[in-house]
Every structure is written in structure tokens, then in C-alpha cells.
Amino acid sequence: MTRSIAACAGAVASLALAASLFVGCSDGASQPPTAASQVAPHAPQPVIEGVPDPSVQAPVLAQRVRDGTLPPLAERLPRAPRVVDLPAEGKTPGRYGGTLRMLMGNPRDIGQIPVYAYARLIGYDTRLELVPDLALAIDVVDGRIFTIRLRPGHRWSDGHPFTAEDFRYFWVDMVKDPVLGREAVPHEMMVDGELPSFEVLDTHTVRYTWKAPNPTFLPALAAPAPLMIYRPAHYLKQFHARYANAAALTATVNAEKLHDWSALHTRRQRQRRPENPDLPTLDPWRNTSAPPTQRYVFERNPYYHRVDSLGRQLPYIDRIVMEIAADEVIPAKTGAGESDLQARYIRFDNYTFLKRAEADNGMRTLLWLAARGSQVALFPNLNANDPVWREVLRDVRVRRALSLAIDRNEINQAACFGLAEPSADTVLPQSPLFREAYRRAWSAHDPDQAQRLLDAAGLQRRDADGIRLLPDGRRAEITIESAGESTEETDVLELVSDHWAKVGLKVHLRTSQRTLFRRRAAAGETLVSSFYGLNNALPAASMSPQELAPTSGAQLQWPKWGEYHESMAKAGQPIDLPEAARQLALYREWLSADSDTRRAGIWAQMLEHYTDQVFSIGTVNGTRQPVVVSRRLRNVPDEGLYAWEPTANFGVYRPDTFYFIDAP
């Protein structure tokens, strides 16, 4: 089976057809041609006439071209730039200029900018389909041979060409290097413990070949924290022992008090946390400030590869200024009009304050959909140390009873102003994989049925206070542990403990601290933990269903089974519950499935089984994330999805197309 993700990931085209489309593209090289017509089916033909005039680039760059400090636009753009079809996304062509101000709570949040910028080899669009972005095309054969073709003429932010050499450097000089390889080996590229073979086909084409299908490869390239399989080789060679002058390298290593060159190399090449102003990038904006600072300034990348439907180079906005403030004052500062685009550190309970501040500060407060499986979910720990409780929680009747006992409507009204949807912990209706049955599974409020199920599960005896007794005669006192990070979560847990008390369980709440909370759950000391539900509640069939199976030691319902899988049987415990083993078997099947139809089928089975087994107990989902946007800022959609995965926070909405209406 041959698949090409050149035009539209959903479409299945033959390799030959895709190849011929792109030969046509790269041949008409004198003017910036476009691949736009292949990117979206109904895109109008972009209007580009003759040699680009200065109006197709930002005035600040046009000035630098006139000054002779920057080559003309035609030499800076790839021969086939990525054309963004603005009308198709409901956007309008913008004006150049302006500074976008944002607030962040922590110097580490500098890593949010590459997430918002969302320049990926291949990335999701707003319909959550995979579309080539930095890459011109990615051809997939049998789900295991990936041929990545780059855009000829594409350049790094310092003007150096972006070519197959940058991929070769990552593969040969980092992954396969005996020193750097200790850190650089990406687990997304391991299939059955083996790395792919790598070939450079020509200056602009590379190929990765696995022995078996690797369906996680493309989603990993498109992830908010992506798998990065290229590095700016021309820049990094000066820090690599194989290429650099040994004496100079040692001098730098010593000057920075590092223990060897690999630490220096690692520090200089960090793309996800772009603190190094000298590091070339392919993002729309590049960092210009060296830490420590309270204010990071990102300037536009003159070599950025995307243009709008009129052939004008993106981004529209010249500069991003990211100020670090205490996260506690960020809602207040946002309310005072000190940010132009803010969702991070804004919580739903800030909404009324922000709405009232709108009139004074020229902002709009939008409510986007928070894309999580459940705002607060409860995870019965199937690996609990207490043998009696472990058996009780492994009884599906108990988990179903715990879910049925919860009055989700009350939670919705009390904690979410009635704006959320009562639901099991599952995907949202906006996902193509959604089915009403998943949401409804054991999520109605039915205390009577819950009582019957608990009775049947061997918890029918009660003490004088009406508290149920465990099979060994202890009172059924259950502790829900949480990391205690939001008052909203605490409110929900208070309600849940009331609901569970009504079916004869005594509930204690215990809030600890993030690290401690994780540690106790992983060690099996926790009976029930509280956290948010599915991380990616907007999956498509091509995205990994690993959250639904015991695959990670961080999963709160089966940490030890997850660790067993993750460590390849070196730690944790093997799965000894057939229902959980089934999820893992299905996940393995998904990994080797050869088509999206097949993958969708497996997703359906996993979701159906997961919700029916109530491996996690959902409360409400479809909650809202306030997004504060300056009234001057355009092309920010009124309705959107706000999630880390798969939308990369603002990433899929392409902040490079946002612009200020009053820009000069």
C-alpha cells in the first residue's frame, strides 16, 4: 500500500501521482510558485504577478533589502513556498507590523513560542488533518518507508540553505554518535527496539525505512513538542568534536564550566527551548534575547517559508514580546490590557473579571473549547498495594457503581456554570471517532443501580453508620488523592465524596503536591487519584491511542503495568487483568495496522471497551478555556479548540497569520 501525504493527509493518492504534481511545481522556478492548490481542495489560485514587489514583504524587511543587508524576497523564499489559503480558514489578508505582547509565568515557558509558531515538517490543520509544512511532501510506502522531500531554496533564519545535510547531521552525528547518541535517540523512531535505516537520496530528499510499519512517526513530527529529525548542521558543527577545532572547543567548554563538549552541544542545539539567540530556526519568529531576562523578544524570520494567498510572506506581525511575570498576577495583568493574546495561566474562574475589564482595555474574552476527556477524572488504582482494595477496584461492577453514583449534572451546575457536558472520560463530539455510546457509558446518575452493583460485588454488609464493609470486615473508607492545583478540582471532589457517601462509601480527600501525588500513585499507595481525563480528546484515527492502554508509568489507573510496557519488562509488573491486557493487545494491533480505516476500527474497539470497563471515571467535559485577545488583533477565530494535543495550544490556528488592524 502506497500513501502520499503531499496534498491532504486524508486523501490516499498514489506515489506516482503525487510525484508528478510536485515536479510541475519545482520546475516553474522563476517566480514563487505555489503548492496551495494541492494543500486545500477548494483553494482559489493565488495571485502572484511577476517579480514580487515590496508590498509582499514586511516594510522592515523591504528596508533591509534596500540597505543591502538582506537579499531580495525571491532569494529568501523557497521556490515552492507553503501557501496559506486564508479565505478557506475564514481569515483575511493582513497588514505587516506590530508587536504581539504575551505573558508567561516561568522562564521555561519560552518553549511555548515554538509551540505557537507550529512550523513542523508536517502539521495538523484546523480540521486536524496532516499537511506537509516545512516539507514539500512526505511519501509513505507500506507505512514503513518514509520519503521526505524538502522545498528547494528553503533557508534557515540566518540564510543558510535547509537541506538533507541537516537531516544527515542529526542522524549520523547525533543519533549514531557514540557520545551524543546516549541522549539523542528518539523513542518515537524505535520499532520493536530497532531504529530505521537512513538514506540521503539527493540534496532535498531523505528516506527513513523501518522493517515494520511505524504509524507514530508522522504524528510525532506534528506533535506540539515534536520529534525533530534535523538540526542546523552548519551552525552546530562548531560544537561537535568531530568537526570543531579541539582547542577552541575545549576553551568554550571550560569557560562555561561544563564537563565535556556534549553538554555544550546539547545546550546550544535546543530547539524546543530556544534560549540560544544564535541558533538558526525555521520558525516564523526567532529569539533575540539571551537569558537571564524578564523579557524575551522574538523578531521575524526573514527566510520564513509560508506566504499568504496573495503571495505575501508571513508572518504579518514583526515581533513577539514575552514578559515573564508571576503566574498569580497574569490574570490581573491581562485584565489591565498588558497582553494581546493570552490563554496560558488564565482559568475559567477568571472569566467574569476579564469580561468586566473588556470595556476598559480593548480586549475580547473568547471561550474556546478545552479539549480534554474530562475536566476532573477519577482513577481507581488497579495496582493498589492494599490487596483487598485492589481486588475490589479490579471488579468492574465496583468501577461502574462508582461512576453511576456521581451526579454529573450537579457538578456541571455547581462548578462549571452549566456550560460543560456530563460525560464519561472519553473523546469529544468534535472528534471524528466520537460516538454517543462512549459518552453515555455508565455516566447517568443512578444511585440505585450503583447500590445493587456494590451489593453484588461483595460489599453488601454495612456497619451501624451505614458504611459498607470490605470483604475482610474493614469499613469501605476510600481516599481520593489529588495534586490540589485548582479550587475547581477541589469543589468537584467535595461533590463526588457526597455522592459516594450516599451509596455507603466513606470518602476522605487528600491533597498533596504534584511530585508526591505522582510518586504515591506510581508506588500503589493511592486507591483513587484525581487528575484530568484523556489528554487528547480530539483524536483522529492516525493519532496514537496509547492513552487507552497500559503504556506508561505515568498513567494513574495502572502505573505498574504501564511501567512494565514502557521499560520493556525491566520494571513494573506484567498485566494480570485480561480486560487491561486486551487494551494493550488492541494498541499493538493499531501499531501494525496498515490503513486509517483499520486504525479507526481499532480506536472504536478501544474506546468502547475503555468506557464500558470504566478504567477512569469521567465527570464533565467540553469545558471552556478563556482566551483573551486584543480587539486590534485579527484572524484569531472566535471559536476554537484549546489543547496541548493535538492543537498545540494556538499552533494550528497559525499565529503567523494573525495581524494588527492598526499596524502601520
Place this chain on the structure above:
Amino acid sequence: MGGGLAAYVVQRVLYMIPTLLLISVLVFTLIELPPGDYFETYVAEMLASGEKVDPRKIEFLRKEYGFDLAPPERYFKWLGGMLVGDFGYSFEHELPVSAVIGDRLWFTIAVTFATIVFTWLVAFPIGIYSATHQYSWGDHGLSLVGLLGLATPNFLFALVLMYLANRWFGISIGGLYDPRFADAPMSWQKFVSILEHIWIPVIVIGTAGTAGMMRRLRANLLDELRKPYVVTARAKGMPETRALLKYPLRMSLNFFIADIGAILPNVISGAEIVAIVMSLQTTGPVLIAALASQDMYLAGSFLMLLAVLTVIGVLISDLALAVLDPRIRLAGGVSR
């Protein structure tokens, strides 16, 4: 007396060495005590925001930063580094500790000195007034104001003042200067911006300290005012102001000098909670964040710095007391 004092100073300085060593062991142990380490905190934080972390990468980082060594080994590495001025590496900031503290030190010193001056300017006149006019309406009224300052939670007061300053004067919320000056070198505009912002933390932190100082000055002064030498001075016709300022006030200032020991560490740590609420660019928030995320070298070196300053501060105030107040004798080399 001079020789005695010199010997005393040498002895005190020598005593500081074992004291500081003991403190360093204590600091290191305390920081090691909570379960987990920075990397675990980091993983938990990543998970909370939805990111996945490869456990193998974390294992690698742990080795890279020497966390696979036994605690005593790490302790001696840390101690050895500090002796040559290397305070270690901050994982959170990915920078050497000295670079993280850097500029913040100066802002902390500025805020603290402004606060001290503010406290003195308010507390002194009120303290003297309320001592000389004991139980008058003025005494009660001013004490009430001072106590209100002490009783109002600082963070609340800070929030209210910030909000009002923003509504009335359009001053940006939080911070010690307008964000646009963040990377600018010091200039007249930046200085003005700092002045616009600094008064809020100064008032908030200052009011809390004012009440204590006011009451102590009042109490000490009242003690002195009733002593026979004051009565004698008055009887001999010394003017009221001079009879007050020349001896009783000076006598009642001992506590002031003793306080210097406490001021020095405060200068560096600042008022942490207020600084966090107001998002000040001082060192306090860094220390708290470092403790919370178990960024151990940053937190440890910071606490050591505080310990050194406390020890030096106590030494200075002891010496100053010995010099200034002849009634304090150096009994057998043991102070006071």
C-alpha cells in the same frame, strides 16, 4: 580594651567557620529530605500540562548532573564549588546560579533599603511622640494605625494597592518597572519608572515592620524617661527636647543595633510573599520557586548565602553594641 576587642573579633570570626559548616550540612540535608528530586518535579509538571516525557531521557539527565552519586559525594562537590565561588547550576533556569541571582540582587537591595528608610521615617517620630504623650488620644490613634498595618495581610494589601495604582495612575501591574524597560540599561526614564513602582512594595512591606519598631521604641523610651538621670536633667533646667534626645533616646536604641543582624539577610531575601504577589524582580520569588521545584543547587546556595549574611550580621551588631554601649562587657570572650 583595644587588644581585648581584637582578640574577641578574631575569636568570633574563627567560631564562624564551624557554624557555617554545620549550617551547610543542615541546608543540604533539608533540601535532600523531601522525596524525589528536581527531575521528578519536572516530569510531574510536564504531565500536568499534557506533555509526555521519555523516562530514559530523564535517567540520562540524572546521570549528566551527577544525581547518581551518593549524597555525601554530592555534598562535598557542592561545598568545594562554593569555596571557589562556583555556586552550582540551576536546572530550572539552565544557567549557573550566580547568573540567575545576578541583577535581582540589586533590586532586592534597593527595595529593602527603601523599606528600611520608610520604616524609620514613620516609626521614629510616632514612637517618640507616643512615648512622650503616653495614653493620649494621639498615642492610641497612631498605635492603632501602626497595628492595622501589622494586622493587614501583606498580600491582600499589595493586591489592593496594585489594583488602585493601575486604575488611578495607570501604572502597570506588578514588577519594579514598566515591562518596556526590562532589558534597557539604566536611564532617567527607567529610574522614574522604578520610582513609580517601588512605593507599593515599600509601603506594603514597611507598614508591617513599622508597628513593631514603633512599639519597641515607645517601650524602651518609656523605661528611660522614668530614670533618675532624666529627672535630674529636667530639675537642672535642661530644655525638654535636649533632655529627651541627648540621653534617653540614645539609650533606647540598643535594640536598633541588635536588629542589624536581622537586617542583612532580609536585604537579600526580601519579603518573599509580597514579592511573589507583586511579581517583583527580587530574589525572594526565585528562592521560593527553587525550593518548590527542588532546584537544589539554586536553593542550597541561596540559603547558604543567607546563612553567611546572618552570621556576619550578628557579628557586626555584637561588635557595634560592644563599642557603642560601654555597659555591655565582654565577659570572658563570650558576648553579652
